[in-house]
Amino acid sequence: MRNQAVKKRKFSFADFGIYALLWGYAAVVLLPLLLVLGNTMRTTRQIFQEPAGLPTSINFDSYVRAWQEASFNIYFFNSLLITVLSVLLATAVSALAAYILGRYIFFGSKFLLSFFMAGLMMPFRLAIVPLFMMLNNIGLVDSRMGVILVYAATGVPFSIFILSAFFRQLPQELAEAARIDGAGEFRIFGQIMLPLVRPALATVAVFQFVPLWNDFFYPLILLRSTEKWTLAVGMTRFFGEFQTDWSTLFAGLVITTLPLIILFLLATKQIITGLTAGIGK
Amino acid sequence: MGETAKIPVEKSHRKTARGVGRSAPPWPTVAAFLLPAFMLYTIFMIWPLIQAVYFSMYEFKGLSREGFIGLGNFKELFTRYPLNEQLPRAFMHNIAFFIGTMLIQNTFGLLFALLLHGIRKGKRFFQSVYTTPYLISALIVGYLWNLMLNPLFGPINNILKAIGLEALAHPWLGDPATALPTIILVNGWQMLGFPLLLFSAGLAGISDEVREAARIDGASRWQLFTRIELPLLTPVIGVITVLTFIRDFNAFGIVWALGGVGGEPAGSTDVLGLVFYRTAFQGGIDAFGLASALAVLMFIFIFGISTLALGIFRRLEDRLT
Structure with missing residues (x-):
């Protein structure tokens, strides 16, 4: 060889x-980014x-212009708020469900796992019309809370997929010992099992952050008032309004992307793990 | 990429691992653990999908649902102008988009994965660099290249002129003949890191003994690749194909940023995602019924083909390994 x-x-x-x-x-990738x-x-x-x-x-004049004149300060805050809360909510509910589905076999447990896993492959955006009408009926159109709930729901299948596999690997003895000491299921989950899957929680959280930060489909449709817009959807208006001010346009691209690049540098491991989940030895 | 080895996801779903199998806690406890995720997922994802099927058979007037019209909305999709022309055209564009992206990202993704597998230094660095565009929003990547490729002030044409390739300077996105191929190239540029990482993980998963055995048998590097590595990568190729298919048939942001909501110029970059968006939110009074019908067709196509493809790849995998 x-x-x-x-x-x-x-x-x-x-x-x-x-x-x-x-x-x-590497130059083909980096040069356009450096040029920006x-x-x-x-x-x-x-x-x-x-x-x-x-x-x-x-x-940094162009950044100041984008930040103040093009409302990127508002968009940035909204993106951060919506993304962080969605990730927290999705990870929390998924950890609970993944614990039970990963550790116990009971009537319907197999079906439930496949029910959640089916979501990994479904093009959910196609359900936007009924979703829009439902959110409209309960007053969650043009509400950041509405977007957060939808985003959190989209994160559930992947999070359960990863977390249930991790919970399944944990040895039974730890839980058994705690149970003998009189600990209930919630205490075993919260105090013993959850800390043990911390690396998986990090992978799941980081890996959900990226697509949600990047998405502009849901906020484009669900958020009307510009003061609730996220960076991605704000870009669509910004591009029209600042058409002739390229310096500011480039700054806008950087502001929108920088948090992801920083996240990638800090959590390369988690992102690569998430991307390649299920492949390898 | 030792990290992937820690996630034995595929296997553990099939087998019962240690610590599992103990009788479950009483059902109220089980329910308390499961309900939050179940409710969130069912209410905001699954239920709207089911409703779309139901809505597709009704006539809508704005937000209000009127009478049952059976397959009326479906018929409208294929008979009403301009939808009847835009829909097949967008479908063909999606197919070109998918095939073009697959060719670019997988050829180069696999090539770079093989090169990286053989080097000693900088593997992680190159992997990270190549993956960076994949993490950026498709919309932002689209806008970035929109500026880069601007015929007047874009750096690309100016660089081409500066190095004497003036013949290649061209309004790439403004010409209906080159707009879609350009978008496919940009998409390939963005996506390359994804197959690269998956192929790398797959190559890392092939044990050294297998390679050693092939070497002792006198296999050349090319034979090692075609007879050993490629067949063992079948499951990886399957995953990439299916995920790329789903992503490319949902393409929206990148085309929006490069061709606008109408898939300019002259609809030459129009894709199903844009047609769906326009039908639902820029259409007439009966838009919601029509859009639901289109959603049902797209769902059946995307979900059906990906399920089918996964099955085929699984069978292929069993035969090859």
């Missing part, structure tokens, strides 16, 4: 070719004169 041979030599010609290819594609970043520090005039130029000074 050539791989083996390559490992023995110090740095071969093949190695050089591989790294050249890898760096080449660089252009936030240039004026729109400079961008129009030389679209691919380098910034001449470090300044």
Whole structure:
């Protein structure tokens, strides 16, 4: 096998070719992102004169404009509020259900697990019309609470999928010992089992955060007042209004994306685990 | 990627692992654990899906449901202008979008996964870099490339001109002939990290003994790939195909950002997601009935094909391994 041979030599010609290819594609990914970043520090005039130029000074004027004039301060707050609360709600209810479904077999438990798992593959957005009408009837259209409930519901299948597998792995002895000491099911769950699946909880929480932060379909339809809009849906209006102010447009892209990049840097492990769940050894 | 090994999800769903099987707590306790998730999921996800089927057979006047019209809404979808023209066209665009994306993301995703599997340094770094676009919102990726590809002030055309490739400078998104292929390329750029990570995890899951045995038998690198690695990656390819299919037939944000709600120019980038949105929220007085009918058809198609595909891949997997 050539791989083996390559490992023995110090740095071969093949190695050089591989790294050249890898760096080449890294450039295809990174250059557009860096160009966006660089252009936030240039004026729109400079961008129009030389679209691919380098910034001449470090300044954050465009970010201030996006933040204040284009209401990104409001959108950012809404995105954070809606995403964080949805993730917390989904993770909490899923942990409870996953514990029972992962640890016990009872009448209907298998059916319930498949019922939740079916949601992994369903295109739920297609149910937007009945969902809209239902939320309208209970006064949850144009309400952040409405979006939070819908988002939390979309997170349930994946969270139960991951968490039930983790709960299933925990040894029985711990729970048994606590039970002998007179602990009830809720105490066993909260004080013994839940702390043991903390890594899985982190994976589930981080992994739900990304699509919810990015979504603009539900807020576009469910939120009317601009003061309740999230970043993603705010972008759609912003792009029309600031059409000629490219410097601010680029800043808007950065503000919307930065929290995700930071999250990715902090939680690479969780995100990769979530993406590849169910694959491997 | 040692992390994936810690999640034995697939296996543990089939087998009973240790610690499981003890008689369940009394039913009120079971119910208390299950109800919050069950209610949330049923009320906001499952019930609206069921209702869509019901609504599709009724005539709507704005928000109010009127008489039962059977398959009337379905008939309207295929006879009323301009829906009768937009729907088949959008469907074909989705198919092109899916096939094009699959070709780009999987060819390069697999190539880079194989290259990364063989290197010693920087594996995690390249994986992270390649995955970054996947994490960004499709809408934002769309807007980013919208600016990049702007015919007047976009950096892409300017770079092409600067390096003497002026012939390639083109209003990529403004020309109906190149708009959809451009969007597919952008989608491939965004999605590549996803198959890359899955293929990497799959390759990491193939044991060294298997590779060693093939090597001793005198297999070349190419034979190792086609006879050993590729067949063992069948389940991974299955997962990627199904998830990409679901995602691409729900495509919305990226096309919205690059072609607008109407799939411009001249509907050349229109997809089902946009048609569905326009039918539901920019349509006439009977929009909700029509949109529900379209939702039912799209649901049957997407869910049906993905279930079928999963079954086929599972059988293929059994035969190959």
